[in-house]
Amino acid sequence: MASFVNALSRKKSMIDNEESKLARVLSLLDLTGLGVGSTLGLGVYVLAGAVAKTVAGPAVCISFLIAAIASAFAGLCYAEFAARVPKAGSAYVYSYVSVGEFVAYIIGWNLILEYVIGTASLARGLSNYVDALANYTMRNQLTEMYPIDVAFLAPYPDPLSFLFVIVVTVFLAIGVKESTTLNNVLTGLNLLTVITVIISGSLKADPKNWFIPKDQIPKNVENAGNGGFAPFGISGIMAGAAKCFFGFVGFDAIATTGEEARNPKKDIPLSIVISLVIIFCAYFGIAIVLTMMWPYYDQDADAPFPHVYDKVDWHVIKWIVTIGAIFALCTSLMGAMFPLPRVLYAMAKDGVLFTFLSQVNNKTKTPLIATIISGVLAGIMATVFDLQQLIDMMSIGTLLAYTIVGICVLILRYEDEKRYIAVSKLPNRPLQPKSFMSEFNSIFNLNMNKEPDSSTSAITKWTLTCYTITALIVCFSIKYANAYISFEYPFYLAVFIALVIVLVISLVIIGRQPVCNINLSFKVPWVPVIPCLSILINLYLMSELDLHTWIRFIIWLVMGFLIYFLYGITHSAERYRSITNVQTPSATVNLDNKNFVDVRNSDENVITKF
Known part of the structure; x- marks a missing residue:
């Protein structure tokens, strides 16, 4: 049992001297284009109108702002990890380094779900647009x-969406530089389309459409709320934010390019931040002009x-924007x-998935087999599933990955940096019982410790x-229990307040x-x-997902557990590595102007000092 638990918690070394087989050809522009292109798709051309009509009204712009803040928090965490671990694999590698193999596998498996569903949903949406x-x-x-x-499948098979996925698969298989060059061109067209919408929409904007009284809404409109800027209230804005969050999913694609970026530790964090700023400006502008041009209902x-x-009656602009939307969906x-x-x-390179998926083609310098299998799988799902079903299945894996990345950032930020020093050489001291005040x-670190150690790291992890x-x-x-959080139920209200106080105290302790x-x-x-x-925020958005999404998620997890x-x-x-029990120097680390060589044995506990 101890060996089994150790196997689940074994960690990947943050320092890996193995030469990458992938080509380092991506510049800051390429990475930013990848982030914008993979995100600015269905969200801007479908989501803004749908959320405005059914959930938030003109306040959809506020919903996009809240979703942008939530995404920015996750994006900042991704950016720090990209600076720490410039390797291919995104949140999977990040969690493997800091949490352990089993949790990393779960994250990687959910990222596969996110990207498969994301690809399939965009292909289906592109097919619908055409x-x-x-x-x-x-x-x-x-x-x-x-x-x-079949109730849980699409009403009809869609071969056009399958064709779109296969064409994209071919471009990605040809080479990373060639595919990103095409992506940059299409992303440029996408941004031009967005600018065209914002400028042309501003000419027809009427601020009165933001403040339509309820008595002026036509009687035949079934669900228009109470009129005004926020016809569905604060709850509608928050529900809209949960839906708008889908529009920001995709920037984490940048974090998977750690072995293909020219300067990953600098360019990946910077491109994530730049991408999120561009994406938010596009969504915010689109939401404003769309709801000012025409009533939300x-x-x-x-x-x-x-x-x-x-x-x-702007039919020419309509066709320009529609064609631009098709190019934008191709980019996404x-x-x-x-x-x-x-x-x-x-994952295949680490052995937790089938190793043939890690083969890199000598000519294209891309993971060819993994690319082909990805395309076929995403194409099949795009063919047999409906767009709304695909969108519903996508969010949960993304939110869980964002949550784990946030946890990993805290674990590593408060980690004991002296783990590099020879623990086998440190004197053994008997454990002394501590008093309550101690x-x-x-x-609460009232001793004013300035450097982390094993004790402070343990306190951080438990907290x-x-x-x-x-x-x-x-x-x-x-x-699910908001009706009980009121003065009518003092006991439940007191319990909820106590839980909030625990959150605040935990934040203070950390x-x-x-x-x-570092x-x-x-x-x-x-x-x-x-x-x-x-x-x-990520946990709250996960709580907004419906039961069917959780059921599909559990089925996907069971499949992943079987493979693992x-x-x-x-x-x-x-x-x-643990079986061979070979000690190999992995890095020289400078602590307090003294050089140490990190040499680990099979259980990564004994470290020799030089």
């Missing part, structure tokens, strides 16, 4: 000829821009699929565990611990506030 230009001829014909009478939830431009499709083979490559002083569990309870309480002053090209500011807020326990746990590269 079909709309032909008055839905394909949908009508295929529904009549090949109906799918009369928006088209499926294709808002063609509908609005028809209403204002390429950006969504780009990280998928990289995650498969990283424990209290240690927990972080308490914070995460409490945050999970608070979030689900707000979602903030009081000394941090590891030099990085980028660090998350305001630690531990920003990572803890990221964890809390039947294959991955015994084929792990870290397991082979």
Whole structure:
């Protein structure tokens, strides 16, 4: 049992001297284009109108702002990890380094779900957009000829979406530089389309559409709320933020390019921040002009821009924007699929997935087999699943990955940097029982320790565990028991207030611990506030997901567990390192102007000092 637990918690060394087989060709512009291209797709061309009409009204711009803040917190955490671990694999590698193999495998498996579903949903959305230009001829014909009478599948098979995925697969297989060059061109067209919408929409904007009284809303409109700027209230804005969060999913594709970026420790964090700023400005501007051009209750939830431009009799602009939207969806499709083979490559390279997925083609310098399998899998899902079903299945894996990244940032920021010093040479001292005041002083660091040690690191980890569990309870309480959080139920209100106090105290305890002053090209500011807020927001958004999403998620996890326990746990590269029990110098670390060589044995406990 001890060996089994150790196998689940074994960690990957942050320092890896193995030469990468992937080509380092991506510049800051390439990385920023990848982040913008993979994110600025369905969100800007579909989501803004749908959320405005059904959930938030004109306050959809505030919903995008809240979603942007939540995404920015996660993006900052990703940026710090990219500066720490410039390797392919994104959050999978990050969690492997700091938490352990089993948790890392779960994150990697969920990232596969995110990227497969993201690719399939964009392909299906692109197919729908093209079909709309032909008055839905394909949908009508295929529904009549090949109906799918299965409740959890699409009404008809969509071969066009499969074709789109295969074409993108071919471009990604040719070479990373060639595919990113095409991505940059399409992203440029995408941004031009967004600018065209914002400028043209501003000419037709009428601020009165933000403040339409309820008595002026037509009687035949079924769900228009109470009118005004926020017709569905604060709850509508927050529900809209949960939906708008989907529009920011994709920037983490940048973090999978650690072995293909020219200067990963600098360019990846910077490109993540630049991408999020560009994406937010686009969403915020689109949401404003769309709701000012035409009343929120009369928006088209499926294709808002063609509908609005028809209403204002700008048919030429309508076609320009529609064609631009098709190019934008092509860009997002390429950006969504780009990280998928990289995650498969990283996991297969570590042995937790089938090793043939880690093979890199000598000519293209890309993980060719992983790319082909990714394309076929995403194409099949795009063919048989409906767009809304795909979107619903996507969020949970992403949110869980963001949560784990936030946790990992805190673990490493408060880690004991003296773990490099020879623990085998340190004198053994008998453990002395501590008094209550001594424990209290240690927990809140009233001793004013300036450098982390094993004790402060342990306090941080236990407190972080308490914070995460409490945050999970608070979030689900707000979602499912909010009626009891009132003065009418004093006991439940008192329990909820106590849970919030535990969150605040946990945050204070973590903030009081000394941090590891390692030099990085980028660090998350305001630690531990920003990572803890990221964890809390992500858990709340997970609580907003419906039961069917959780059921699909559990089924996906069971499939992943079977692969891991039947294959991955015994084929792990870290397991082979422990079996061989070979000590190899991995790095020279400078602490207090003294050089140490980090040399680990099989259990990574004995470290020899030089």
